[in-house]
Amino acid sequence: MSTRPGVDAPPPPEAIDGAGVDRLRSGCVGVVPLPARIEAWQRAVLHRPELLRSWIDRHGSPSNLHHPAPFVRNVRALQQVASDRDIDLEVLFARKADKALIYVDTARDLGIGVDTASEVELTEALAHGCAPRTLVCTAAVKAAPLVRTCLAEGVTIVLDNDDELDLVERLAAASGLTAIVSLRFGGFRHDGRVLPTRFGFDLDDAGALLRRLREATDLGRMRVEGVHCHLDGYDVEHRVAAVTQLLPVVDALRAERHPVRHLDVGGGLPMRYVDDADAWASFQVEHRRALLGERDPITWNNDGYGLHAHDGVVHGALGLYPMYQDPVAPAWLAALLDASVPGQAGRTIAALRDRALTLRLEPGRSLLDGCGMTVARVEHRKRHRDGTWSVGLAMNRTQCATAKPDHAIDPLLIAVDGDEPRTGPVEGWLTGAYCTEAELLTRRRLRFPGGVARGDLVVFPNTAGYLMHFVESRSHRFPLARNLVVDATNGAVELDAVDRHGG
Ligand SMILES: Cc1ncc(COP(=O)(O)O)c(C=O)c1O
Incomplete structure (x- = not known):
C-alpha cells in the first residue's frame, strides 16, 4: 500500500543547510540543550509539516518513520574498515533492535546476515528471502520449535548453556540432521576482573565442554563452526580481551x-545521538549540580537517571x-582490529588472518x-500551579523507550x-497517554520558545535502534504505532511489511 498525499515535489534546497537545521531545532530545546543529529532525509521531511501531518492523520499518532539509506551507509563503513585491512568480515544485523522488515530486506539485498532472537524473527527473515x-x-x-x-x-x-546443548543434540538425533552451532562464551578477564555476564559457557569450562561435544560431533549431530560472545557496554578493550x-x-x-x-x-x-561533545559534557555537569541543589532541576522531580546525591x-x-x-x-572496529593482542606477537588482524578466521559482528543500534x-x-x-506546562501527546511512554531511563536528546517541535491558537513561550514537560503520574515521554525539562499549539507535531529523532519497539506495549488498549517507510525523494510513505501482516 502506498499513500501519496499529493505533495510529490523534491525537498526544498533550504532543507539541507545549517540554518534550516537550526530552525528545526528552535521550537523545543532542553533547559540544558542536547541538540539531536538530523539526517538529510529527516530534514527534507521535517521541512514539509503539512505532508508530515497528513501521514499522522492517516496512520495515527504516533507513527514511526523509517528510511534505510543510512543503514546501507553504516554497513558499508564497517565493510570498508575490514577491507582496508584485508580481513574477512561478516556483518549480521541484530534485528531485535527494530522490528520493521525494511531493514531485513535491506540486509538481504546487501548480502549481509541477520541475527535473529526469536522464532518469529527467524521465520520472517526466511520468508523475506x-x-x-x-x-x-x-x-x-530457545524452545524446541x-x-x-x-x-x-x-x-x-x-x-548458550548445557540444557540448550542437550536439546539441540536430542532434536538433531531425532531428525537425522546436523546442527550447525557456534559456542557462546563469557567470563573474559580484563584489568584484573572478570567481565560479568549471565550469558554463555564460562571460559573456564571450555575444556569440559569440548570433551562433551566429542560424542555429538562424532555422531554427526553437530558441527561447531564458530565461537561467539556479546558483551555489555561499548568498550573496545573488552572486545580485544574477548578475542584474545x-x-x-x-x-x-x-x-x-x-x-x-x-x-x-x-x-x-x-x-552517538549528539555531535556536540561539549553539550553532552555540560549536560552531565548541570545534571549533577541540579542533584546537589546547586541549580534548578533539569529533569522531572530532579530525576538522577541512576545517580543520587547524599x-x-x-x-x-x-x-x-x-x-x-x-x-x-567504524573507528571502534578499526581500533579492535589494530589493537595489539596481549601475549601474542602482533595485532588482532594478524591473529585473525593467521588463523584464516572470519570476524563476525552483530550490530543492531x-x-x-x-x-x-x-x-x-x-x-x-496545560499550565500547572508551579508555572510549568505539560504538553500532552497522542503517544505513550513505551513508544519511545528502552531499558534505559530516558532518550535524552532534544525532541523537535514542528x-x-x-490558525490554531498558540501559547506564548513556555517551559515544561512532554506527557503521554498512560494514566500514571510519571507518564513522561522524556524526563527532561524543555523550553518551547515559540509556544505550542494543538495539532503541532513533536518529533523524537533517531529512534530506530530499540527506541520504537523494544518495550512498546498495548496497555489501555492503545494500538501499536505504525511503521512507515519514507521515500524522501518523492514524498511518499508505505506501510512496512511488519504492519501489513498484522504486527
Ligand atoms: C547476542 C547479541 N548480539 C547483538 C546484539 C545487538 O547489540 P547492539 O544493538 O548494541 O549492537 C545484542 C543486543 O542485546 C545481543 O544480545
Missing part, C-alpha cells in the same frame, strides 16, 4: 577437527546511553543510526496549522 546460511539464532531462550526450524533450515544456533581469550578456544576446537571458521564478537558497537556527594552511575561518544562504530524518527501530535497544553 534471507539465505539460511547468513542467519544466526541468538535467542536468549525454534531449534527444529534452525535444524531444518541449516541456521547457525548460538549455544577466544583464540586458544578456537585452536583447541580445531585441534579436535571442528571446522571453526568464524569468531563472533556480537554487537554493542557504539554510536551529603553533598553524587553517587551511583548515570544510566543513560552515552549521547556523545568517541569512537563510534549502530546500523540503525540515522534511520528513524517517531512523530506524535500535540493534543493539549508547527503545522497557523
Whole structure:
C-alpha cells in the first residue's frame, strides 16, 4: 500500500543547510540543550509539516518513520574498515533492535546476515528471502520449535548453556540432521576482573565442554563452526580481551577437527545521538549540580537517571546511553582490529588472518543510526500551579523507550496549522497517554520558545535502534504505532511489511 498525499515535489534546497537545521531545532530545546543529529532525509521531511501531518492523520499518532539509506551507509563503513585491512568480515544485523522488515530486506539485498532472537524473527527473515546460511539464532531462550526450524533450515544456533546443548543434540538425533552451532562464551578477564555476564559457557569450562561435544560431533549431530560472545557496554578493550581469550578456544576446537571458521564478537558497537561533545559534557555537569541543589532541576522531580546525591556527594552511575561518544562504530572496529593482542606477537588482524578466521559482528543500534524518527501530535497544553506546562501527546511512554531511563536528546517541535491558537513561550514537560503520574515521554525539562499549539507535531529523532519497539506495549488498549517507510525523494510513505501482516 502506498499513500501519496499529493505533495510529490523534491525537498526544498533550504532543507539541507545549517540554518534550516537550526530552525528545526528552535521550537523545543532542553533547559540544558542536547541538540539531536538530523539526517538529510529527516530534514527534507521535517521541512514539509503539512505532508508530515497528513501521514499522522492517516496512520495515527504516533507513527514511526523509517528510511534505510543510512543503514546501507553504516554497513558499508564497517565493510570498508575490514577491507582496508584485508580481513574477512561478516556483518549480521541484530534485528531485535527494530522490528520493521525494511531493514531485513535491506540486509538481504546487501548480502549481509541477520541475527535473529526469536522464532518469529527467524521465520520472517526466511520468508523475506534471507539465505539460511547468513542467519544466526541468538535467542536468549530457545524452545524446541525454534531449534527444529534452525535444524531444518541449516541456521547457525548460538549455544548458550548445557540444557540448550542437550536439546539441540536430542532434536538433531531425532531428525537425522546436523546442527550447525557456534559456542557462546563469557567470563573474559580484563584489568584484573572478570567481565560479568549471565550469558554463555564460562571460559573456564571450555575444556569440559569440548570433551562433551566429542560424542555429538562424532555422531554427526553437530558441527561447531564458530565461537561467539556479546558483551555489555561499548568498550573496545573488552572486545580485544574477548578475542584474545577466544583464540586458544578456537585452536583447541580445531585441534579436535571442528571446522571453526568464524569468531563472533556480537554487537554493542557504539554510536552517538549528539555531535556536540561539549553539550553532552555540560549536560552531565548541570545534571549533577541540579542533584546537589546547586541549580534548578533539569529533569522531572530532579530525576538522577541512576545517580543520587547524599551529603553533598553524587553517587551511583548515570544510566543513560552515552549521547556523545568517541569512537563510534567504524573507528571502534578499526581500533579492535589494530589493537595489539596481549601475549601474542602482533595485532588482532594478524591473529585473525593467521588463523584464516572470519570476524563476525552483530550490530543492531549502530546500523540503525540515522534511520528513524517517531512523530506524535500535540493534543493539549496545560499550565500547572508551579508555572510549568505539560504538553500532552497522542503517544505513550513505551513508544519511545528502552531499558534505559530516558532518550535524552532534544525532541523537535514542528508547527503545522497557523490558525490554531498558540501559547506564548513556555517551559515544561512532554506527557503521554498512560494514566500514571510519571507518564513522561522524556524526563527532561524543555523550553518551547515559540509556544505550542494543538495539532503541532513533536518529533523524537533517531529512534530506530530499540527506541520504537523494544518495550512498546498495548496497555489501555492503545494500538501499536505504525511503521512507515519514507521515500524522501518523492514524498511518499508505505506501510512496512511488519504492519501489513498484522504486527
Ligand atoms: C547476542 C547479541 N548480539 C547483538 C546484539 C545487538 O547489540 P547492539 O544493538 O548494541 O549492537 C545484542 C543486543 O542485546 C545481543 O544480545
